[in-house]
Every structure is written in structure tokens, then in C-alpha cells.
Amino acid sequence: MKETKTKETESCRDSNVAMDLDKALSIDDLRAIARKRVPRFVFDYVDGGAEDEVTLHSNRRSFESLRFQPRTLVDVSQRNLGTTILGTPSALPVIAGPMGLLGLSWRHGDLEMARAAEAAGVPYALSTVSMHSMEDIARVAGGRLWFQCYVFRERAVSEALIRRAATAGYETLIITSDFPVAGKRERDLRSGLMPARNFTLRTKFDILMHPRWLMTVATQRPRFVNVERELDPGRDAASFLPLNMFDPALDWDDFRRFRDLWKGKLLLKGVLRADDAVRAVDCGADGVVLSNHGGRQLDGAISGMDVLPHVRNRRPRLDHRGWGRAARQPYRQGSGVRRGSSHPGPRPQLRTVRGRRRRGHARAGHFAG
Numbered sequence: 001m002k003e004t005k006t007k008e009t010e011s012c013r014d015s016n017v018a019m020d021l022d023k024a025l026s027i028d029d030l031r032a033i034a035r036k037r038v039p040r041f042v043f044d045y046v047d048g049g050a051e052d053e054v055t056l057h058s059n060r061r062s063f064e065s066l067r068f069q070p071r072t073l074v075d076v077s078q079r080n081l082g083t084t085i086l087g088t089p090s091a092l093p094v095i096a097g098p099m100g101l102l103g104l105s106w107r108h109g110d111l112e113m114a115r116a117a118e119a120a121g122v123p124y125a126l127s128t129v130s131m132h133s134m135e136d137i138a139r140v141a142g143g144r145l146w147f148q149c150y151v152f153r154e155r156a157v158s159e160a161l162i163r164r165a166a167t168a169g170y171e172t173l174i175i176t177s178d179f180p181v182a183g184k185r186e187r188d189l190r191s192g193l194m195p196a197r198n199f200t201l202r203t204k205f206d207i208l209m210h211p212r213w214l215m216t217v218a219t220q221r222p223r224f225v226n227v228e229r230e231l232d233p234g235r236d237a238a239s240f241l242p243l244n245m246f247d248p249a250l251d252w253d254d255f256r257r258f259r260d261l262w263k264g265k266l267l268l269k270g271v272l273r274a275d276d277a278v279r280a281v282d283c284g285a286d287g288v289v290l291s292n293h294g295g296r297q298l299d300g301a302i303s304g305m306d307v308l309p310h311v312r313n314r315r316p317r318l319d320h321r322g323w324g325r326a327a328r329q330p331y332r333q334g335s336g337v338r339r340g341s342s343h344p345g346p347r348p349q350l351r352t353v354r355g356r357r358r359r360g361h362a363r364a365g366h367f368a369g
């Protein structure tokens with residue numbers, strides 16, 4: 001049963017913000033609105049990448065370097081963006097990607113995003129580090145819910161989360177693999193958000209300059225509710241996560257164990273090589289997300305867009321292994337999408353009528369709420 005929208009959420013979208021959002025013509029407009037609406041440390045957490053942000057910017061440039069070559073004199077009066085994602089119809093070739101700490105940008109951000117994805121008829125991948133529990137999201141929002149799992153050093157915690165996601169009815173599990181060590185996000189280090197929310201004076205002052213954010217969003221203290229439930233009394237998620245979040249020992253054996261544990265569809269997120277895509281399928285993946293974590297982890301990493309043609313070239317081999325039968329387009333491009341025209345691959349003119357590649361949006365969700 002669905003609950004009605006909370007009063008708090010309504011109040012967060014006061015008329016000025018709603019007016020601004022209504023006027024936004026693009027994700028870049030939403031970004032500009034977000035820059036004013038939230039304190040600088042929140043904006044930087046969402047907008048920033050690792051080190052020199054080379055990968056962050058090249059994700060976008062990869063799209064910009066592609067050009068449409070439309071067929072002319074084609075009857076396009078009947079257009080349909082609907083597609084199939086992992087065997088189930090979707091209104092758009094889009095997935096609302098996993099975003100940690102969405103509740104820092106918008107009050108009840110995870111819930112609102114789940115509802116928005118449901119309204120748009122697309123899947124929503126809830127992050128391990130969401131500020132609403134996976135059970136609450138499943139109870140309040142309908143639609144297609146996926147669960148993204150970080151693999152903690154204490155594997156028992158990740159395994160417990162995966163079992164809970166199955167019980168709560170999540171359809172697809174995403175294992176994120178590009179977190180062996182912490183990306184050096186210099187904007188977060190400068191604001192004091194990382195490593196331990198030790199804000200600088202400048203950040204504190206800037207927070208005070210955003211009273212609307214303080215009165216609405218900030219009243220919801222960031223809590224990692226999914227993880228909290230799995231910890232023994234006396235251990236809190238804020239101290240568990242820094243020690244457990246990054247595991248350099250994560251390997252294919254772990255991935256195979258997750259395959260055994262999870263009976264639904266399984267995706268591996270963080271793949272940037274065609275041979276790894278093949279290996280993921282060999283280990284039982286139903287698909288891969290070609291992603292460099294939005295340029296937030298290994299600076300200098302190739303963009304998912306640039307890997308895509310190499311993965312496509314492996315299609316015959318991949319089909320041979322049964323991948324193609326399970327999901328006709330088993331790869332998702334996961335970084336740098338900023339417009340509907342961000343088209344993931346050559347021959348987009350064909351793709352508009354059949355075989356659309358699926359795209360993951362993440363930052364846009366933080367900006368737009």
C-alpha cells in the first residue's frame with residue numbers, strides 16, 4: 001500500500017524551488033539550481049570526482065565526441081521509447097542508478113527518487129548507503145526496485161543485506177566492484193566531509209548560509225539504516241563503514257558466491273574491459289554496468305562509453321554463453337549522461353527504433369530530487 005507524500009517533503013519543495021525546477025530545461029540547469037540550493041559541501045560531494053577529475057570530464061567528452069547520423073524521410077510520427085530491461089518492459093531505456101546519501105540533497109531523497117522512477121516507469125537501484133531502509137522503500141514505493149550492494153570486508157554484513165533484499169522483493173542485485181580502495185575526492189577532503197565529517201569553519205559558515213536546507217533536509221540526520229540493522233549493539237554504521245567499505249581483496253570468487261546466494265537477476269557494476277564483461281558472464285552475471293563510478297574512484301580510468309564498442313564486439317561470444325538470450329542488450333552504460341541525446345554508441349539512428357542501449361542516471365537525481 002502506498003503512503004501519501006509526507007508533509008515534510010512538500011515543505012522542502014517550497015514554491016521558489018518548485019518554480020526554479022519547473023523552469024529547468026536541462027540537467028545542467030538543475031545542476032545550477034542545486035549549486036544555489038544546497039551547501040557547497042553537498043554540491044561538491046555530488047558534483048565532484050577523484051583527484052584531477054580527468055575521468056569525470058572525459059565521461060562527458062566521450063558523449064560529446066559522438067554525432068548523430070539520422071536517416072532522412074523516415075516516418076517518425078509514432079515514436080516509442082519503451083524497451084525491455086533484463087527481460088521486463090520499461091517505459092524508457094533508463095535506470096535511476098544507485099546514489100548514496102541522496103537524503104543530503106533532498107529530504108527523503110531515496111523515497112522520492114523511488115517514487116519518481118515508478119512514475120516514469122523505469123527501474124530504481126537503491127544504494128546500500130541510502131538513508132531509508134530497503135524495506136521502507138519497498139513498502140512505500142512500487143515499481144521495479146533493484147538493490148545495489150557494496151561488498152564489505154565483513155562479508156557477513158553484505159550477505160545479510162542481500163538476503164534482506166530478496167525477502168523485501170527486490171528484483172535485481174547490483175554488485176559494485178570499483179571500490180577496492182577509497183577514491184581520493186579532493187573536494188570532499190577540502191570541505192571536511194571526508195574522511196570523517198570534520199567540517200572546516202568555512203564549510204560550517206556556508207551551511208549556516210543555507211537556512212532552508214538546514215530546516216528541511218538537514219533535520220534528517222544522515223544514517224546508514226540498511227547497514228545499522230546488521231551491526232551488533234554498540235557498533236554504529238558511521239564507524240563501521242570507513243573500515244569496511246573498501247576491500248582490496250574482493251575478487252571473482254566473491255562474485256561467484258554472490259551468484260550462488262542471489263536467485264534473481266545479477267549485474268556487476270564497475271566493468272571497464274571486454275574480457276571482464278565476458279568473465280562476469282562466465283561467473284553467472286545477467287549483465288554488466290560499464291562504469292567508472294562517475295569518475296569518483298580511479299582518476300584516469302576509461303569511460304564506459306569508450307568501452308562499449310569493445311564489449312559489443314564480443315557479442316557473438318557473449319551470446320554463445322547465453323547472455324544474449326537472457327537480456328538482448330546486457331550492458332548498461334553508466335557515466336556521463338546529461339541529456340536524452342547522450343547516445344551510447346554508433347548508429348544511433350537505428351537505436352531510436354530498436355535495440356536502445358540502457359543508460360544509468362545518477363547525478364541528475366541528486367540535482368533534480
Ligand SMILES: Cc1cc2nc3c(=O)[nH]c(=O)nc-3n(C[C@H](O)[C@H](O)[C@H](O)COP(=O)(O)O)c2cc1C
Pocket residue numbers: 045046047059097098099100101127128129148176269291292293294295296334335336337360361362363364366
Ligand atoms: C553522489 C553520488 C553517489 C553515488 N553513490 C553510489 C552508490 O552508492 N553505489 C554505486 O554503485 N554507485 C554510486 N554512484 C555512482 C553512480 O551510480 C553512477 O555510476 C555514476 O554517478 C554515473 O556517472 P554520472 O553521474 O556522471 O552519470 C554515485 C554517484 C554519485 C554522483
